[in-house]
Amino acid sequence: MVNLSTNTGGLTLKNPVIAASGTFGYGLEYCQYMDLNRLGGLIVKGLSLNPHLGNPPPRIIETTGGMLNSIGLQNIGVDAFIKEKLPLLRQYDVAIIVNIFGQTVEEYVKVARRLSEVEGINGVEINISCPNIKAGGIMFGKDPQQAGFLTKRVREATPLPLMVKLTPEARNISEVAQRVEDSGADSISLVNTFLGMAIDVETSKPLLATITGGLSGPAIKPIALRMVWEVAQAVSIPVVGSGGIASARDALEFIIAGAQAVQVGTANFINPAISVEIIEGIGKYLQDKKLKGIKQLVGSLKIPAHEKTSH
Amino acid sequence: MVNLSTNTGGLTLKNPVIAASGTFGYGLEYCQYMDLNRLGGLIVKGLSLNPHLGNPPPRIIETTGGMLNSIGLQNIGVDAFIKEKLPLLRQYDVAIIVNIFGQTVEEYVKVARRLSEVEGINGVEINISCPNIKAGGIMFGKDPQQAGFLTKRVREATPLPLMVKLTPEARNISEVAQRVEDSGADSISLVNTFLGMAIDVETSKPLLATITGGLSGPAIKPIALRMVWEVAQAVSIPVVGSGGIASARDALEFIIAGAQAVQVGTANFINPAISVEIIEGIGKYLQDKKLKGIKQLVGSLKIPAHEKTSH
């Protein structure tokens, strides 16, 4: 048997496939379509201190190979999550990671602290990369200094394994990653969505009520993969790759580029059981290649000789 | 009859559709498949002072809704172009724009000067955005100051209408655009390709010999459109939009977002006559909407009321 387990900084996962925040609801939405126990981990929808209304519709639009969303982090708030969702979710044998955001550093800190007080949460993912809210979110993720400061404060507030989710809109994503590492993060996840837009030419109006939204899905995979490769070289804490992963091959590309684990987002909408198929595909690949485990694969990209010399 | 003509800073085009550099060869490659006279304009493959060998193969790989390329600006050099290609190209009634690049500012200046000495060239596009060469190219496009300096020097070297092509990898594309405007550019084109990569999981090798390459095609359209919208608001010279345009609707989105004209790139590979179909589609749209010309459409995006107040 191949060993699919992996470690993302203080958190051991039974396999490297994690359902991405915002694309998997509170997890429970999917339990009719797949076995949650199969997942390496599951990241719930971004939570804030208080319930969040989200943005006006229309909130999504399909683009070629991808989709734009401007959900705006609608959520029931950290307390309702702990009361209503967590007890049900805890019954599954899966790492539960909570994605958090705030409009201020203080709000992030409070949510992280609140989550640390309860049983059954295996990790926190700090979202400093949502392009769909006006205050907070991506503001912290674009600037290395702010990202570092926020990470540090949340680090002080919680002993839970801390993953920090970066935005591809950062001016220099490797620099942000390094600052986040230095500030005490246990792992780094990337990428969140790219800022995009679409227009209805019949009405000359934007197709999203908020004009712009976040682009996700297979369309962004080549850029996401390149960024993961770069960041994996820039930091020494584990990197969790995401952006357009929709098959075992996609996941393997990220792992070979240096990711210890991957997040599957938009692909859950295309096929609610895709994560399980990806896990099985990775297992089969390791078996075919006669590899003992994921670790042998992480960062195993073979650089052509002519490129090695010129870099 | 609707009037499709438009102006891109010192250059009047009979319609707003321009074939993008590097996707249309030296123009002549397409003359069996379409009537070059129909095009608004045509930008030839990036030219340098001396012939350029380009990168080793494999140079292209398809991704979802897009493609990565690492051609590396292979070209016959400005002199061979003037001698062998221009005389043939000049016989068509189409604006001929020459895309130029160099490894140094001096090289850009020399190529621009050389092109100004001959008849039949209607404009120059400065490529400060190619991700596929190690020196020059994108180096100049990422930094506002360098972009401005280069533009200024080329501006001094040629009286030809000057279009500067920006990279989406710029840390702040609107800032680069403003600097380029201040330095004397007649128009700005964007976007060039995004840096991406792909891995062959069977061999653990990159699928491009240069590891990374430029992502183009419909996949990038939402991001490109958002950038064109932003830049069009930031500058007052004409903006030429590109990135994933493959239909009249796509082109119209860019025009509504603020582009005076558009460039069609990767779509030429999908259908060599796509530009003509786009021109016809734009004409039909204007007719259906009872609009007299392109100008009424440029930048006509209707911003929702709630977004106007909060910006």
Next chain:
Amino acid sequence: MRNIHVKVVSNQETAPLCFRMVLSGPFENFYLQPGQFIMLRIGNGYDPLLRRPFAAYKVKTLKGISLEIFYAVVGHGTRIMSRIRPDAELELLGPLGNGFRIPDRTTGALIVAGGMGIVPLRALIYKLLDTQIHSIHLFMGSKSASHLLFHKEFQDNEILLHVSTEDGSNGHHGLITELFSHFLENHPLKKDNNVCFTCGPSSMLQTVASIASRYRLPCQVSLESRMACGIGACLGCAVKLRNHSCSSSSPENYGRVCIDGPVFDAREVEW
């Protein structure tokens, strides 16, 4: 609620740009209530990327139980769908959402359908007839006579048909809401036991809802929204609802068309 593999039996244009697609698959224990829907994956690649929502209807054929959908070609996804050939294999998620509810003691139904909105309402009509509710007024509007779906089928039935077309090629020349409003004005109803059911373009639904409320007629609207997941996870299909709960400070909140709907009580919706 499952993800199942189905096969295209046929896919033909029945009205201009309106197609009927018949699917075969393991539909034995597939119970669809009128108003519920399915999400269909169109093709095997990534274009279109997301599944598309459609009302579906179970039909018995010689070969067993099939699923029938009727769809209009309105954009990129449905255009590609219209080119699918028999024997193609697709993936189908469903049944999804909450359908129409027929309250106990309902004796009559007023049904208002605009364009493709007739599709889920057709299933409702048969259910009403099955439940021995025979006083059914169907108000059916479309662009033109050729776009009137199931028109013949309904004429042969015992339901009372009111037709309008925007171009006047059949029935009332104008909007179906005009006919509906006019009817209510002239035919006082025993309101308590009548229910209004409606599906169609959003502007029509809004008008129907306000007419129904004027006559204190309970009204169920089937809403549409762009969807990504169809199962309540993405929050993409949000619709503004009036907030009845006291726990929240805001006077409104967002419901999910896919799982809280697509059928809503018209009074819940913040138009």
Next chain:
Amino acid sequence: MRNIHVKVVSNQETAPLCFRMVLSGPFENFYLQPGQFIMLRIGNGYDPLLRRPFAAYKVKTLKGISLEIFYAVVGHGTRIMSRIRPDAELELLGPLGNGFRIPDRTTGALIVAGGMGIVPLRALIYKLLDTQIHSIHLFMGSKSASHLLFHKEFQDNEILLHVSTEDGSNGHHGLITELFSHFLENHPLKKDNNVCFTCGPSSMLQTVASIASRYRLPCQVSLESRMACGIGACLGCAVKLRNHSCSSSSPENYGRVCIDGPVFDAREVEW
């Protein structure tokens, strides 16, 4: 060289993961030389995005002239292609590239085909036979017996067939290049008038080219490369060639497989 609309007549698996697709369309004045190719747009959407290159062959059917292609399912595009149903409409660009050249006074041909490489060589064989060149040795290698295309067809012909399979299920157990090399060793040829034509995996082509050069046998290789445009515009299909021109300072340059090839003189290629 045109972009034409064609219709799928049939699309069936003839060997494991190898399909034969027949296309109908305006092929009257469509002249394809052996070795030339077409670019086929697979589907109407953007997945796959780019056209795929295939060798094609004109066949006469009851309904007129059709085009026949044989393709192996090797990746995303060909997988989607294998699911296309009859009657689907596709777009086709062609004929493209430079095919095999039969030099004047050729009297014999040594043809080495690896896997799907047989497809363009089959057309060449018929052309050779038409040109009254009857001394044809065909060396045909594949993974296994079930992957040997046109095997029966060639057996019925007057050509001399040499077969190898990697699993030994038919003919020589091993690589076709072994058989080819062994044959040349034992059968001295009148080299001047023999030509070697080869198509298959790149490593095989390289071996064939070096064997041919050892025996001073003129050799034409049909290369493969990923293509975007197929018409010489994108420079994506580059292959390294030896530079014969003196104008350039570099000892090598890049040729375009699509328009400078796909058939090259083996000596031109910088392997």
